[in-house]
Amino acid sequence: MSSATIVAQRVRRTSLARKHPAVLMGSLGVLAVVLSFYSLSVGATDVSMSDVFKAVIGDTSDQAAQIVVQFQLPRVLLAWLVGTALAVSGAVMQGVIRNPLAAPDIIGVTKGAGFAGMLLLLAIPGLPVVAVVPAAFVGGLAAAGLVYLLAYRRGATPVRIALVGIAVSAAFEAGIRFLLVRNPLDVSAALIWLTGSLFGRSMSSVLEILPWVAVLVPLIVVWARKLDVLGLGDDLAAGLGEPVERTRRTLLFFAVALAAAAVAVSGTIGFVGLIAPHMARRVFGGRHLASVPASALFGVLLLLTADMLGRGLAPPLEIPAGLVTAVVGGPYFLYLLVKTGK
Amino acid sequence: MAVSASSVGTVPKPSVDATHKRPKIVTNKQRVTWVALVLLVLLVAGAVWGLSIGSQHIPLTQLPGAIVKADTPGELILQSIRLPRVVLALCVGAALAVAGALMQAVAANPLAAPEIMGVNAGAVFVVVLAITVVPSLSGAPTILLAFGGAAAAGVSVMLLAGSGRGRVSPVRLALAGVTASSLLISLTQVLIIFDENSTDSVLFWLVGGVNFASWHDVRNLLPWLVLGLLGAFAMARPLNLLALGEDMARGLGQNVERTRIIGSALVIVLCGAAVSVAGPVAFIGLIVPHIMRRLVGSSYTVLLPLSALGGGALVLYADILSRYIKPPFEVPAGVVTALLGAPIFVYLARRQKVTTS
Numbered sequence: 001m002s003s004a005t006i007v008a009q010r011v012r013r014t015s016l017a018r019k020h021p022a023v024l025m026g027s028l029g030v031l032a033v034v035l036s037f038y039s040l041s042v043g044a045t046d047v048s049m050s051d052v053f054k055a056v057i058g059d060t061s062d063q064a065a066q067i068v069v070q071f072q073l074p075r076v077l078l079a080w081l082v083g084t085a086l087a088v089s090g091a092v093m094q095g096v097i098r099n100p101l102a103a104p105d106i107i108g109v110t111k112g113a114g115f116a117g118m119l120l121l122l123a124i125p126g127l128p129v130v131a132v133v134p135a136a137f138v139g140g141l142a143a144a145g146l147v148y149l150l151a152y153r154r155g156a157t158p159v160r161i162a163l164v165g166i167a168v169s170a171a172f173e174a175g176i177r178f179l180l181v182r183n184p185l186d187v188s189a190a191l192i193w194l195t196g197s198l199f200g201r202s203m204s205s206v207l208e209i210l211p212w213v214a215v216l217v218p219l220i221v222v223w224a225r226k227l228d229v230l231g232l233g234d235d236l237a238a239g240l241g242e243p244v245e246r247t248r249r250t251l252l253f254f255a256v257a258l259a260a261a262a263v264a265v266s267g268t269i270g271f272v273g274l275i276a277p278h279m280a281r282r283v284f285g286g287r288h289l290a291s292v293p294a295s296a297l298f299g300v301l302l303l304l305t306a307d308m309l310g311r312g313l314a315p316p317l318e319i320p321a322g323l324v325t326a327v328v329g330g331p332y333f334l335y336l337l338v339k340t341g342k
Numbered sequence: 343m344a345v346s347a348s349s350v351g352t353v354p355k356p357s358v359d360a361t362h363k364r365p366k367i368v369t370n371k372q373r374v375t376w377v378a379l380v381l382l383v384l385l386v387a388g389a390v391w392g393l394s395i396g397s398q399h400i401p402l403t404q405l406p407g408a409i410v411k412a413d414t415p416g417e418l419i420l421q422s423i424r425l426p427r428v429v430l431a432l433c434v435g436a437a438l439a440v441a442g443a444l445m446q447a448v449a450a451n452p453l454a455a456p457e458i459m460g461v462n463a464g465a466v467f468v469v470v471l472a473i474t475v476v477p478s479l480s481g482a483p484t485i486l487l488a489f490g491g492a493a494a495a496g497v498s499v500m501l502l503a504g505s506g507r508g509r510v511s512p513v514r515l516a517l518a519g520v521t522a523s524s525l526l527i528s529l530t531q532v533l534i535i536f537d538e539n540s541t542d543s544v545l546f547w548l549v550g551g552v553n554f555a556s557w558h559d560v561r562n563l564l565p566w567l568v569l570g571l572l573g574a575f576a577m578a579r580p581l582n583l584l585a586l587g588e589d590m591a592r593g594l595g596q597n598v599e600r601t602r603i604i605g606s607a608l609v610i611v612l613c614g615a616a617v618s619v620a621g622p623v624a625f626i627g628l629i630v631p632h633i634m635r636r637l638v639g640s641s642y643t644v645l646l647p648l649s650a651l652g653g654g655a656l657v658l659y660a661d662i663l664s665r666y667i668k669p670p671f672e673v674p675a676g677v678v679t680a681l682l683g684a685p686i687f688v689y690l691a692r693r694q695k696v697t698t699s
Contacts, residue, residue, distance in 0.1 A: 150688060150691075150692045151692065153692070159513050159514065159517065160513065160691075162517055163513050163516055163517055163691045164688065164691045164692055166516075166517070166520050166691070167684065167687040167688040167690075167691040167692075168688055170680070170684045170687055170688075171684035171685060171687070171688060173680075173684075174624070174677070174680035174681045174683075174684045175681070177548075177549060177677050177680060178667075178677050178680075178681055181667060181668065181673050181674075181677050182667060182668055194531075194548075195528065195531060270524075314536065317535060317536060318535075319532055319535055320531075320535075323528045323531055323532050323535075326524060326525065326528035327525060327528050327529060327532070330521050330522070330524055330525030330528070331525065333521045334502055334518055334521050334522065337502075337503075337514065337517055337518055337521070338502060
């Protein structure tokens with residue numbers, strides 16, 4: 001697998017990242033927090049920064065603060081959680097499959113999860129949304145398995161996995177559209193399932209995804225060394241005493257679970273899982289101990305910006321965050337594709 | 343039904359010399375005739391079926407009356423609602439299927455198809471953009487704009503995919519095309535959100551279908567369809583040569599670049615026209631030529647006309663099926679073609695032999 005080297009070694013780090021990775025990571029975190037506060041104040045009704053601070057501290061006496069807590073805060077928290085989940089999921093997939101083009105949306109996980117989640121919601125109306133996560137997980141896992149199975153032919157090359165993934169995604173998307181036509185939802189709900197959005201989500205959505213992110217992401221960071229070892233190639237990893245197949249399967253399982261949880265609360269947001277890990281590797285290098293948390297930060301930044309742009313471009317109208325990420329991510333994927341070919 | 347008439351005439355004659363001169367291209371005259379007959383029967387049956395379903399029962403004996411005068415309410419419904427729908431389904435299917443076959447020949451790539459290479463998405467994006475900016479726009483100018491969008495998208499995908507090294511690998515082309523498509527579709531969705539919030543228009547421009555068909559649409563499409571189809575049929579022999587490989591074709595004295603450019607222009611005319619009246623009906627250009635190739639071999643002299651028939655039949659039946667999805671409502675046919683086409687796309691993607699990366 002020649003692509004192994006692309007992921008693990010052939011990455012240049014910026015000099016600041018080489019000398020003080022913690023400083024850079026910290027400043028990214030600060031940037032994300034600042035952006036979150038700014039994002040809290042952007043919306044259909046503008047809220048002043050002082051009100052935002054008051055609301056965050058817990059003073060919800062006036063109306064502006066209530067808007068922040070009720071409508072804006074869940075969105076921003078969700079952007080953090082969903083961005084982290086998608087980006088870490090993408091980072092793990094790229095590391096484990098040793099494929100720079102792997103990402104939950106490329107290998108069919110998001111569309112599969114979206115289809116399964118939507119199917120369940122429509123089949124049993126009034127179902128608590130908590131139940132969607134397991135359904136989305138099963139759908140995502142099935143889609144990923146299907147893609148791997150179909151792409152496997154004396155090995156599965158990165159580009160073929162990507163192509164088969166896109167084909168399988170197209171099949172699931174056709175399914176989503178079929179369900180939408182059979183059971184017309186309102187436009188915003190339909191767009192959530194087709195493109196992904198953080199619109200109209202409440203604190204309960206935050207609580208649904210929180211446990212998944214809180215458990216799985218630290219676990220993956222702890223396992224970052226295993227990811228590095230896997231990146232060396234199967235033979236070397238086995239020589240270093242790593243149960244390769246088992247580790248790979250467990251890590252992929254985690255990655256699919258994270259992506260499925262994200263899809264269950266926010267629909268099929270594309271390209272975050274693909275781009276964020278690439279950005280992280282560019283800046284922090286291929287060591288997963290640094291690049292996994294950095295991917296999470298980049299994912300958060302991407303999703304916050306996308307959501308903010310979607311809200312802020314034409315205030316009463318909401319452009320789903322998934323559309324914004326697709327518009328940014330599409331060209332980046334093309335760039336990667338051109339670069340991988342050389 | 344100008345499609346079926348013109349294509350039947352061209353089927354048997356050229357296939358004789360095709361077998362004769364180029365033994366590699368398999369065309370069995372009898373088999374071609376059978377496939378053509380079956381397709382025609384399917385088309386006629388589908389047309390009758392399509393004309394007879396709807397919320398009101400209308401006996402088909404009223405059909406001649408509907409075509410000539412349309413006096414009774416039944417005849418009026420037939421003439422102004424059901425007939426254009428059937429005719430438009432046939433025209434759109436023929437246009438997209440022939441465009442797909444042409445594209446596969448020109449790009450020498452089995453995965454090339456207007457919906458995969460971003461051509462349809464480009465046309466849709468430009469049309470939706472035009473409608474958003476100038477709401478009263480319709481008809482001929484829209485089609486010309488659609489040509490521009492289709493051409494721009496197709497050419498950029500080709501350039502992007504080819505910017506690596508020498509020969510463009512089929513898979514790379516497909517990946518670049520699909521990504522460009524999804525980008526354009528996202529932009530289209532953004533435009534639709536700005537424009538108006540109705541599920542109907544969202545679905546129409548994202549899925550495509552003939553459920554809003556009128557004679558106006560048919561009139562707009564028809565000249566371009568005739569031009570595109572005749573041009574494509576005239577291109578059959580150069581395309582057969584091109585299928586032998588670029589070097590071989592050049593050695594046999596063919597102007598390969600000219601064939602490619604004319605072929606691409608025809609693709610853009612056919613797709614742009616079809617998409618601007620019916621939206622991006624999914625996967626027709628990918629699956630119909632592949633099915634036909636399985637049935638009658640790969641000589642373009644028979645493949646192109648039969649693809650036209652097959653595409654017409656597929657969209658017609660998809661439209662009929664889509665009316666049974668949720669009875670009182672009109673569902674775009676593209677939902678059905680996407681469901682049918684996606685597994686075939688999976689099959690083709692899996693079958694690709696990849697030598698690169």
